[in-house]
Amino acid sequence: MLQEKSLPEGEDGFTTAQTAGHVEAAAGSPAMGVAGLSNSLSSPQSQDPEQTIENIKVYLHEKELWKKFHEAGTEMIITKAGRRMFPSYKVKVTGMNPKTKYILLIDIVPADDHRYKFCDNKWMVAGKAEPAMPGRLYVHPDSPATGAHWMRQLVSFQKLKLTNNHLDPFGHKTITHDISVHQHHHKIILNSMHKYQPRLHIVKADENNAFGSKNTAFCTHVFSETAFISVTSYQNHKITQLKIENNPFAKGFRGSDDSDLRVARLQSKEYPVISKSIMRQRLVSSHPGQLTSKSDLNALHSSHQGLQHYQYENGAHMQFGAADAQDLPLNSFTAQRDSGLFYHCLKRRDDHYFRSPPPYDQQMLSPPYRNEVAPRDACMYSTSGAEIAGVSGVDDLPPPPPPLSCNMWTSVSPYTSYSVQTMETVPYQPFPTHFTTTTMMPRLPTIASQGSQPPSESHFSVYNQLSQSQVRERVPTSSFQRERVHPSLCERKPPSPHINTANEFLYSQSFSLSRESSLQYHSGMGTVENWTDG
């Protein structure tokens, strides 16, 4: 179990109110133009970065396992009833204000606008993606909780399920102002044979910082190795093998003869267990595995060589001007398309400001989507330090700070109506394996008044949170260590009023995030065509 940490004194001042004040100052003026936005946006953060949400660091649990899957081309089964992800999404969070309340949530956005097929033992583009459906957010059931709570131990999203059922019971509900009608679910709807990128969002939810205000800040963390292709049955036998080897629930498919296992381990370090299914596959397969070229893999992994922080103002107000968050048509694509322009701004930690939009070769394209709140049924699992070590998404990044990016969204229709102008001005920039964003967004009227003109690059900057001091330790393969579960963290709590406002906030924010992602995707689109099988 992780020791509860206390933050340095300086972080006691990391209050929501202060951060909100910054946002207010930055984007509060309806008449503020792009230049004004960027100036005031970057200023407070550079003056006092210790008080912002961008100090939060997130480490992916079992990073090495994720990498193994990623190198083979991760596949996630999706079923009508919903299927868990494996590896499961677990993170260690640090840098929060222990007393501030946060909401942690995950969304899964399209990584590109392709449909894929598995042909000749490798993934190939098979056409244009299906129109993306409104997305969902999986809100961690402990939300909102204090920073101390989140930092105490691993935060697990393992109960998140993936479904291909577009008519999922909660799939067509809208989020209203009343928490009582909010649909709490733990399924995210995806299309089969499409590539997706999970993202973690951390939203401040302090008592003094009510959702629906324009003061809410959040950050987004993306681990590129968690990208996957959704399937209804496994295509790549290497993925099947990895799942069987590492997922306790799939033990029944492992080889039963211990001596065989030992021999297998001697023969293969990477895939020590030869399952019955694999043996069967190997006998049947007429296409022996073709290892992905190093260059291909590098292309995949080098696509995120920086950490960015974005800080958003409340999206609902921005997107809809005078409309209150509760008035949002939460399931409306049209409303989102008409919601005007969106910006995101990035700032490097060293206060150097770059002007390059983010490259995102094969990642993160997302349509507008709404959010709903997941049931409070996930648990946080306590763990030893060793368990979460080695999971940093940044510890193996190259020393140079990543580039920054600045983008603008126009009215959105998935994959089609983004501002191509902006995309085309986006030079390729490597992204880190793990990057985070905190974004501040201007009010809609202000943005809309800018028309469809791309913003000046000088208005944007990147904040680099790259850390060179991440701890790396060995990660056990099995995460199911019942004795380490902290009972209090598995309690089923009644819905909190926070969730209600969070719904509105996050829902509106989700659109912004989607646009951000889509832009990043477009900026680097085409660099990775195939995901080859090893």
Added chain:
DNA sequence: TCGGCTACCACGTTTGAAGTGG
């Protein structure tokens, strides 16, 4: 015809209530 999807299935893990003993 064929690729994708679904509903089962067997098997193993997880979970939590019930039982037991100190």
Added chain:
DNA sequence: ACCACTTCAAACGTGGTAGCCG
């Protein structure tokens, strides 16, 4: 009465597979 521990069965999570479907 309380707590810690054990037991055990139901619930749940797996990949495999046959068959359906467009």
